[in-house]
Amino acid sequence: MAYHKLALSSLIVNPANDRHGELDSEAAAIAHLFATQEGHMRNLAKDIVLQNEVFEPPLVYPEGDKYVVADGNRRTTCLKLLTNPRQAPTVELQEFFAELKSKWSALEYIECRVEHDLDRVDEILFRRHTGVQKGIGQSNWTDRMQNNFVTRTGKGNGVHIADEIEKRLQAAGLLPSKKIPRANLSRLLSSEPLRNRVGISIKKGQFEIIRNEEQTLSVLRRIADDLAFKRVVLGDIWDTDSKSRYIDSLNREGLLPAEQATTKSEKKSKTPDISAKAKSARATKQVRWPHLIPNVKHDVVWGAHLQRHREIWEELQFRLNIDVHLNAISVLLRVLLELSIDNFVERAPCTTVHENDKLATKAGKVADQLFAEGSINKKYQGAIRKLQQGDGLLSIDTLNRYVHSPNFNVSPEHLRMLWNTLSEFITLCLRV
Template sequence: MAYRKLPLASLIVNPANDRHGELENETAAIAQLFAAQEQHMRNLAKDLVSKGEIFEPPLVFPSGDKYIVADGNRRTTCLKLLAAPRRAPTVELQKFFADCRKNWQGTFPDKIECRIESNRDRVDDILFRRHTGVQGGIGQSTWNDRMKANFVIRTGKSSGLNVADEIEKRLKEAKLLPVRKIPRSNLNRLLSAESLRNRLGISVRKGKLEIIRDEAGTLAALQRVANDLADRIITLDNIWDTESKLAYIDALEAEGMLPKAARKPQPKTLAAPAPAPPQSRPAPPRPPAWPHLIPDVSYGVTWPAHLQRHRAIWEELQYKLELGETPNAVSVLLRVLLELSIDNYVKRRQLTGALEIDKLAVKAGKVAADLHATGKIDKKYLGAITKLKQGEEIVSLDTLNRYVHSPNFSVSPDHLKMLWATLADFIVLCLEA
């Protein structure tokens, strides 16, 4: 194995690429790549121009004085057409690549780094492991939806709205932009989760960035974050994971930098409009009932490393275990999630009055009292949690305990739903401690 920079002109797009089978020559191979995946090829070309590099060297093998591309044909094709747009298979694509080339920053490369393998059997072994699936662990393992989500949450990289770009526009319009350039990738990483964005007063909804708190306070908070990043007070090391992101935003909150809730506009007294005439439209069909305990809505929970067990249980209750089919399993996991969440609050808040030997109901009461004392819940909700401690109530923590421990107690999905409706905010607050 060797890595070497090779002239782009010496690379041949593989006419026997397994994506399409054997073709006559390189020109036919290029045409076939666009016939099968034109939009993907266009997107790849735009990304190459935007980043100015290909990230992963093509895998090639020698053929006379040239090199056949075994892996990386799409990247190589895009570079070749950026270098010579007239080689594109249609007039529209020729214009597209000519326009893309104009946006290339700096000197266009005439050489690219490649991985050279002379042994064709070894080339095939590499391709087998890269492109034929997991193969029982031998091959490359693709990411499932949660893995992809973890990556987006950690890095802020996604194909959707560029949050950093939008924030920079808002700050520029308000004349609050820092003198130094904002590291956009770090800003996207910091604000990669909706719950973190919400604390700074912004939200991403339907592909748009919205200010959801006091606008002046939100812009001031975003200006502070932008300055900290631009002046390198906060670097990648300071916001690498969720714990460090939360620590930074908590520090801003302690300084009083986070925006307050926006004031609701006062309703204007206008003459009541004439009632519209009734229309006989059929009522829209009701959406199917969500079959799991936790509704399919965002609760705004940020999941740092120490909450991974909690997150796994939460996702099983929200997406995997059907309440009607597995009520016993749901009741047990709800009990576990509640206790782990309470223990998290006790540990993070260092509540010496809530000891491990306390019963669950007692600990829940002490945590609720602390939440009320710190202004996180009102007196009415404190009363609701306190009421759950009473064993004579059908929907109570005692009922939840009996679901787990009593052999003669029948689990009721309706009771579990009512328990969740009461406990949801309490559990979320415990997780966010």
């Protein structure tokens, strides 16, 4: 295996590409790529121009004084047409590539992986493009893996966060004097909970300011400034914990925006009446979610310290069926509650909790602190404190009996009641 910088003019788009089978010329291969996936080819060309880079070197093999592309034909095609738009198969595509060429810093040479043994080329293609092959081939990411990547980097969520922030800072005359590292800005604000903390949100593909606009623009200006002048670099915001630490530092400086005040009429409109609740219940009954935790976002930033918490949460939200796995769900709910409380006690911190306090006592003390901080209201504080009453149906004692009693029966309805009571409390304990 060797990597070499090769002249783009020396590469041949493969007429025998496995995407389409054998064709009679490079021009026919190029035409076929656009005939079958024009939208993808256009988007790839735009990305190459935007990045001015090809991230994965094409795999090539020599044929005379040229090199045939075994893998990377789409990339190579786009590069060739950006260099010479007249090679595009239609007038419309020629105009498209001519316009892109005007914005592009031409690449005369491209790094390629050169293999002389065609059997080896086929072995590489087999591992790249024929599926997992029991672990031999490339293993595709699951939905969760893809979501982890988007959450970590901010890429692929449909809205370019850095673009949106730059537009608003520019309109307000708040852009820093140096260029903002856009990739780092998107990475920092890649998850909805972190975006919400600085006063912005992305919902249904729309960017919006959700807190005091002046304060939000001010903290966004500070973030942009820190990144532009390299007071904060990629290593400072690489993972969820480091991003949270940076946002926490802005909070300690009093820079995070206040939530918008809610009017009485708005509060009233947010409180559904009984008929609305009944309609919602009927709709839920028709297509009932089969797990304990509803399929909605709870805005928890899943840092590395919450790895086990997240695994339990996802089992309760996506894997364990509430009509089948009652005992497993009841035990895991009890474990999740305790781990969440311990997380709050350690990271908030909650200094009133003592090592020998029982779980119910810990829950009450944490609820008191959340109330004092303004995170919950008096009514909800009371609801959590009532969990200390051993004779209550909704109590910590009931959860303990789920774990320890050989005669205690578990019901789906009771578990759902417990979750409805505990969900906000658990979520708040995980957010610190």
